[in-house]
Amino acid sequence: MSAAAVPSQVGVSQARVVRSEWTKLWSLRSTRWSLLVSVVGMAGLGILVSAVQMAHWNQMDPHDRATFNPVDVSLGGWHLAQLAIGVLGVLLISGEYSTGQIRSTFAAVPHRLPVLWAKAGVYATLTFVLMLVASFVAFLVSQPILRSHHVQTTLSSPHVLRAVFGAALFLTVTGLMGVSLGALVRNTAGGIAAFAGLMFVLPGITAILPNSWGDSIDPYLPLSAGTDILGTHPDPTALSAWTGFLLFLAYALAALAVSAVLLVRRDA
Amino acid sequence: MIEVRDLSKRYGDKLAVDHLTFTVRPGMVTGFLGPNGAGKSTTMRLILGLDRPTNGSATVNGKPYRDHRAPLREVGAILEARAIHTGRSAYLHLLALGQTHGMPRSRVDEVIELVGLQDVARKRVGTFSLGMSQRLGIAAALLGDPKTLILDEPSNGLDPEGIRWIRNLLRSLADEGRTILVSSHLMSEMSMMADWLIVVGRGRLIADTTVEDFVHLAAGDAVRVRTPDIARLRLLAGALEGVTLKEDMTGDSSALTLQGISCEAVGELAAANRIVLHELAPEQASLEEAFMRLTMDSVEYHAAPTTNEASVGAAR
Helix, strand or coil: CHHHHHHCCCCCCCHHHHHHHHHHHHHHHHHHHHHHHHHHHHHHHHHHHHHHHHHCCCCCCHHHHHHHCCCHCCCCCCHHHHHHHHHHHHHHHHCCCCCHHHHHHHHHCCCHHEEEEEHHHHEEEEEEEHHHHHHHHHHHHHHHHHHCCCCCCCCCCCCHHHHHHHHHHHHHHHHHHHHHHHHHHCHHHHHHHHHEEEEEEHHHHHHHCHHHHHCCCCCCCCCCCCCHHHHHCCCCCCCHHHHHHHHHHHHHHHHCCCCCHHHHHCCC | EEEEEEEEEECCEEEEEEEEEEECCCCCEEEEEEECCCCCHHHHHHHCCCCCCEEEEECCECCHHHHHCCHHHHEEEEECCCCCCCEEHHHHHCCCCCCCCCCCCCHHHHHHHHHHHHHCCCEEHHHHHHHHHHHHHHHHCCCCCCCCCEEECEEEEEEHHHHHHHHHHHHHHHCCCCCEEEECCCHHHHHHHHEEEEEEEEEEEEEEHHHHHHHHHHHHEEEECCCCCCCCCHHHHHHCCCCCCEECCCCCCCCCEEECCHHHHHHHHHHHCCCCCCCEEECCCCCHHHHCCCCCHHCCCCCCCCCCCCCCCCCC
């Protein structure tokens, strides 16, 4: 075996681990499918619903017409995208544990934390770029459809640009939450359960609490805080757009921090 | 060079590795032998920093594994269970692994060729046979051209041709001056592969010696002797201190097996007493027997004795 083939300057660095994680991310079929679903969902669902709404506009009741929100409808694809992105986030890490790949990964990068930062960073960047494009497509394609009944809006209307960016930001942090929970729980079923529990089950539980409790807890739940940034009309029961988003980001970063501490301590 | 010092690992109330101390030296193949559940895999994981020791330390080439700047250049490892994501192609698995160290793509092509996986390198690992997976594991281990190799049961699932290939590969890597630690629960395999043995049972060190010495240590040599005057020899030899007599295994009533005495001594004893010998031969215990004898007490999961002998290999 020739030693000359391995240059002497080889060694682990954060940038190299990022590169490796980028290769790992796109080299799995499941990743490509999940990302495709999230892009098509984010871009397509709003367009589809816009078209359906316009086709039924004349049969809709007056109240629905009066409260029709062209931003909510055109960006509605986040409902689908959040699931695909959150689950993929969990899988990025739990998939390594279930296959044993994690031992190869940690043997190459024994300090481990560079792997977590690289996974989180690569995935967050990729999600943000894809979702930003998908969000703009959803909005820009939907508006001409909505014009048929003159309910369209523009990017320059109040808070609309923030909402279009906000959809991408919310979904990026959702992905980060998935990665953190995957690293925390280390198994696919458990990680997805934790993700769904935090995002989708908690609101159901506060709904059966006494109203005064529910009302005071609800704004601080991850999903309601995280989606405040998608709103274009002031909502007195919710946190402000950026406060809500930053709280959601804080939840995700807290989960990431805890998973980082455990990642270093636990046996692989 | 791998140095393990007073290494222990406890999982719950089970002590998987119990104050192990040994050194694996360069330039030879060191066999890491023990029954299933003896703590071999755990020890290897501890050396690689994948598990945290409860006590003690392990260093590779002078430093704890995790303190090396280019760990893949120091140690290449194949761990017992497949440690590869099944959804990725062999090529991209190796590429991603190499990228953590800034290794060029040409090196990935090189190791793929070295293990003979060129034709399937672009296929998903999930479609690989066990033998192909083992070859991929070896390619990954060799990626960094490491000074030290740690292989956990590398011949598992390989056909005889594959086993011969791996044996020759390890031999040539050892001859280049590398340190090779290879585990197995199969004694026959170790006797062909290893120069040196580290034997463990229930997490404890049983022997750290050459293959030949291990056999001596465990079984002691026996002498088979056949004579028409068996009764007199039996009387004379039985009177010597430290010598045990056994009936001949083949049931030959004119033969005896003597333990604790050399061939020379038996010959001299016979000559001094004018006993005619028809046969005088050393009987070396096999590595297998030696292993069984030494690890019998330390086999964690005893199988129920099937014949009149508990079978170590059947445990688990």
